[in-house]
Amino acid sequence: MTGFGYANLLDLLGCFVTLSLLSVGGAITTVPEMHRFLVAQNAWLTDSQFSASIALAQAAPGPNVLFVAVLGWNVGMASGGGPANGPLPWALASAAMAVSMVGIIIPSTTLTFFAARWGQRNRERPEVRAFKQSMAPVVIALLVATGWLLTASHGNLQQAPLLWVLTVASALLVWKTRIHLLWLIGAGALAGVLGLV
Amino acid sequence: MPNLENPPVPLAAELIPPSLARPASLVALFWAISGIALQGFGGVLAVVQRELVEKKQWLTTEEFVEDWAVSQIMPGPNVVNLALIIGDRYFGWRGALAALAGMLTFPLFVVMALTIGLAGIGHLPAVQGALRGMGAVSAGLIAGTGIRLVPALRTNAMGTLACALIAGMVFIAIALFRVPLAWTLLGIGLPAFFWALHCIRTLAAVPQGQP
Numbered sequence: 001m002t003g004f005g006y007a008n009l010l011d012l013l014g015c016f017v018t019l020s021l022l023s024v025g026g027a028i029t030t031v032p033e034m035h036r037f038l039v040a041q042n043a044w045l046t047d048s049q050f051s052a053s054i055a056l057a058q059a060a061p062g063p064n065v066l067f068v069a070v071l072g073w074n075v076g077m078a079s080g081g082g083p084a085n086g087p088l089p090w091a092l093a094s095a096a097m098a099v100s101m102v103g104i105i106i107p108s109t110t111l112t113f114f115a116a117r118w119g120q121r122n123r124e125r126p127e128v129r130a131f132k133q134s135m136a137p138v139v140i141a142l143l144v145a146t147g148w149l150l151t152a153s154h155g156n157l158q159q160a161p162l163l164w165v166l167t168v169a170s171a172l173l174v175w176k177t178r179i180h181l182l183w184l185i186g187a188g189a190l191a192g193v194l195g196l197v
Numbered sequence: 198m199p200n201l202e203n204p205p206v207p208l209a210a211e212l213i214p215p216s217l218a219r220p221a222s223l224v225a226l227f228w229a230i231s232g233i234a235l236q237g238f239g240g241v242l243a244v245v246q247r248e249l250v251e252k253k254q255w256l257t258t259e260e261f262v263e264d265w266a267v268s269q270i271m272p273g274p275n276v277v278n279l280a281l282i283i284g285d286r287y288f289g290w291r292g293a294l295a296a297l298a299g300m301l302t303f304p305l306f307v308v309m310a311l312t313i314g315l316a317g318i319g320h321l322p323a324v325q326g327a328l329r330g331m332g333a334v335s336a337g338l339i340a341g342t343g344i345r346l347v348p349a350l351r352t353n354a355m356g357t358l359a360c361a362l363i364a365g366m367v368f369i370a371i372a373l374f375r376v377p378l379a380w381t382l383l384g385i386g387l388p389a390f391f392w393a394l395h396c397i398r399t400l401a402a403v404p405q406g407q408p
Contacts, residue, residue, distance in 0.1 A: 023272045025378045052320075053312075058335075059328045060311050062234045062304020063241055065274035069305055070312050083316065097309070105301070108273025109281055113293055116267050116282045126401070130394035133353055135266035137360040138386050140346050141367035142269065143242070147340025148372040151333055166330065167337040174243060174341025181247065184334050185238040192330025193323045 004044045004079035006092070009099050011042075012075070016068065016103025021111065025142075027065040027104055034071065044075045065104060072100025147171060162197045217254040219287055223295045226287065229253065230280050230299030235307070238331060241276040241300070243338040246345065249283070256283065262349040270382070276300065354396045355389070363389050 004012075015037050019030040031054065038045050045053070053074050057067030076096035080089025122128045151167040154160050170184045191197050220226040229248070237244045242265075249255045256264070268278035277300050284296030318324055350360040366385050370376040376384075 021272050023274075024382075025269065026275050027273070029378065055328055056311060056315060057308055059238070059331055060304065060308040061236060061238050062308065063237070063274050063276045063300055065277060066301075066304055066308045070308060073309065073312055083313070101301075101305070105273070105277065105297075108271065109277060109297060112268070112271040112273055112278045113281055113285065113290070115271055116264075116278075116285065119267060120286070126394055126397045129354070130390055130397050132263045132266055133355060133397070134363075134386065134389035134393035135270060136262045136353055137350055137355075137364040138367050138382070138389065139262070139266045139269045140343050140350070141364035142371060142378075143343030143346070144340045145368045145371035147336045147338075147343070148368075149375075150336035150339070152372075154329060154333070163329070163333045166333040167340070170334045170337030171341035171344065172337075174338050175344045178247075178251075181243055181338060182236060182238070184338065185331055188330035188332075188334030189327040190330070192326035192328065195322075195326055197326070197330050197333060 003042060004075050004092070004096070006095065008042075008044075009095060012072065012096060013099050013103045016100050017107050020104045020107040023104075023108060027068060034068075038071065038075060045071070045078060049074055049078060068100050068104045069097050072097040075100075160197070162191075166191060166197055219255055223288055223291055226284055226292060227295040227299040230284075230296050231303050234276075234300045234304050237276070237304075238335060240335050240339050242279075243342040245276060245279060246342050255287075258346060258349045259352060262346055265346075354400065355393050356396070359389075359392060 015034075019027070019033055022033075023030045035050055039047055039050050050071070053070040054067045057070045058064060060066065073093045073096065076093030077083060077089050080092040082089060119128050119131075147167065151160075151164060154163050157164050166188060170188070173179055173184060174181070188197075220229060233244045233248050234241055246261060250258055250261050264279055264282050265275070267282060268275045271278055277297065280296035280300045281293045284292035284294070286292070288295065315324070350357060350364075353360050355363075363385060367381060370381045370385065371378070
């Protein structure tokens, strides 16, 4: 686990820059490729460190892409010898975190920025209008499907019935009421701590 | 025949009401997006819809769905793209940067604090359970937000029947058959695009003032 050093920062940057441009549907869609690069190919993280990094970032507030920051941080921290090993691992972890975030964010946002501007300038063109009109039902269905997949990843209806109840109940509450979303998240956390789901 | 579905509406671009309000300044935009990002556990989209469309009314539901479509089709984190597009709309590139900074700055501090603080206890059953429960709820939030956006399809040029068909096929492909997104977009999105183009051209050919 000591494979990662400052000389590898460029490799890390290259990996995330490439994945940034390929991450249609969100950075989370490139997780299998990140796993291949960080765990299988370079052994900078173990399997469980990798999964724990993603789970932790999912539970934190903010965009899901922050799991990349946690991955980068843990790569540096693990290779530097852990948090108790003086300032060295902290510096390496900070550098790896910054490089990872810059790599995953800058390319895709730059591309989106210019594409959205082009679309806005040409919004009266039939092709642009057709694109937006045809994508509306597609992206709405994608949201519902994403919710489905996220819960299905924990098990099917027989294996985890209460988890599905929790998902469906929160979907209904979001749809039909204006209850504050943080109450729902808190209730989910509580149900989990109590071992109900 | 799409125009038989809903004859009066589909000159959509002209009929969509303009959004009602806008952020007062770059700083106001930054803080609004920061507040939204910090409330977004397991996904920020539900909060963006609540805050920007329903409370602040910076966007109509139709504009939101259009911007979301662009955000989702372009590579990169979807809500980050969405914030960028909204910021750019109001204040140009400086707005895009302010929105980007708002979306990432404070959540980055929080997630790093959690990473450092939870380093030793992440494996405890209670922590694992909490993560699982929050995950199930945030899955519901994403799905529920999708359902909430359905009314935006009423003004769609393709007609409600085509929209329902497309949405149904996408859900089945992604959720039930686990078809990769790229193939779903090619197989369903591309035909839908040409159908929409056909509908828009047909409607444009109808002289103004006639049904």
